Amino acid sequence: MGRNLWMFNPISLVKKAILWFSQGISTKARIVIMGSLLLFSLAMLFAAYKINDYFENNPNACFACHVHDEANKQWAKSEHAGLNCHECHHSTKKDQLIQMYRFAFMGQRSVAPRHGEVIVPRILCLRCHWERDEKFPKAPDIGKSRYHAKHVFNEKIECTKCHGYKTHKFTMEERYCITCHKNKELQPHDTTVQSSDAKGTKACLPMGSLPCFNCHTDRTSDLLPGRKKCLFCHGSESIRQELLADNTIDVKHFQPKQETIQKAIKLKISANAAMQFHCYECHNPHLKARPDWNNCTIKCHANVLNVGKHGLHLQLNLTCKDCHKPHEWKVSPEQAKRDCITCHEYKDPKNFLK
């Protein structure tokens, strides 16, 4: 068994190099070599850091392969334009190494769909938008939002369901809620009241095409519009100012348009008017443009038919609103002097109930 001296032997190579370094050259040469070696490794380290930083934190690195122009353009003009891709589209180091190995050694030129988390999991969103992240202290906090308490916390709906259904467009469309709340769609061409008039054209609900959040508010625990939210359009400027100052999501991002407000009938409710409860007790704009006056005496005021002179007046085919003016309700002596005398002489409204 002879030794194969001509074979490449890394151990003897190292030995030779050390021997050469320790005995074959001058001290000066040694220092020069050591110094340049040190410089070389520092430069390599710096280059490695830069390369890693580029691939981790520079969107251009991503764009080299991910040529999805539309997504990139949308991102650049979105609220998240200041964030790097990897803040949301996480890929673990392991995932990345597997991808790189496949690319370099197996010639794979496409990636399995969703190799990172292309659909961003809510835990990443919550990091900035619920728990606070020092890096992004200005991210809006959904903690105070009742919409989000219901949909994120109670129902565990992924954020991207509503905020990412169109790539990198984070604000929802005005009537996107209908995607899930299918049966709650306002019927702009009402089918429940008058399915069609004599000419066959369908009656139109006045609020039929409004954005959901024009009414449904983040101010109430059941998300139904409280009085104030209705009065945002149907009331005075002072209520609008008050609600805008509160800055809930519904008035911040889905504020009714000037045109909508202008169109809305303005109500005047005197401070001591009767029945100042929620508007939705009588009004349901999902079903009808106006409350059904037949309901008054069926749902709540069942006794009224028997009270005082009501029976007599109803027999004359008068409806409730002919005497009880909506939102004011009480018949004042002033009104009686004006309205009652169209049929008979003036009588004190108080005696009407006797």
Add this chain to the structure above:
Amino acid sequence: MLNPMKLFNNVTKWFSERLTPKAKIIIAIGALIFVIIMGFIAYKINDYFENDPNACFACHVHDDANKQWAKSEHANINCHECHHSSKKDQMVQMYRFAFLGQRSVNPRHGEIIVPRVLCLRCHWERDEKFSKAPDISKSRYHAKHVFIEKIECTKCHGYRTHKFSLEERYCLTCHKDKGFRPHGTTDKPHEKIPMGELPCLNCHTDRTSNLLPERKKCLFCHGDEKVRKELTKDATIDVKHFRPTDATVKKAVKINVPDKAPMQFECRTCHNPHLRSRPDWATCTVKCHTTVPYTGKHEIHLQMNLQCKNCHKPHSWKVTPEQAKKDCVTCHEYKDPKLFIK
């Protein structure tokens, strides 16, 4: 002087030149077994310190905490599942202990007050390891307190070490002004309010979005067995963990609401047990029925100092001809109630 390079050189030289092939094989295998055993021991030691509560108990001699933990809902969970300490923290501690002679630790070197993110891992997001952990996502109490108010879980569930269920009236810690006045100060001073000492969640329910008791929750005690069965089946937190005791249910006045009775809205519209034991009859004609004093024969009856409830029996309200034949005739002859409001 000991020169490790030289020693290593000698050992390799001895191994490669002085030994028979047989001895070499035995030594190599022996060394391999030794390495494997050492690896196994290292794994076991690490596992012991990471996952065995006894390792923690060696230093953390807090008997009460340990006993409470052992009988708590979390008895089969290791200390480190909740009391996290990073590897770095652990190394710093070990260095201080071994080389600096430090014998006590800074308070909260781990997260002794467990941050909510660890609780949520099992109780909101699901953790496969603890799949039976109750899910708080369907709870409206938690939506309000955890999600909206961002109150740390331990504020309510850990204020006494390792006792995770709250005391019955713990809510009062924050909701100070909502404390019942067992000796009512607003109604009749020193009169005891009957519901004055009940647990908060006997009434306040996880069933409604504003956490106020809806009709059914009131009827849990004041209604019949059917309502109790229905609510118990829904198993919301309030009936699961803070179910009114049998004694409470038994004491509660049972009310009978006829199907057709008017005014079947929320009980709290008239009742507020935080303030008074009974509704104030004077408010009927002030808050809602303002025109009633002028309606029909009400005026004359009110002048005789009768109260609403003398004729309108609570919860059925309507005066039926049968009732009129019984009650009205105590003062005058029978008249049809319908004519009363003409």
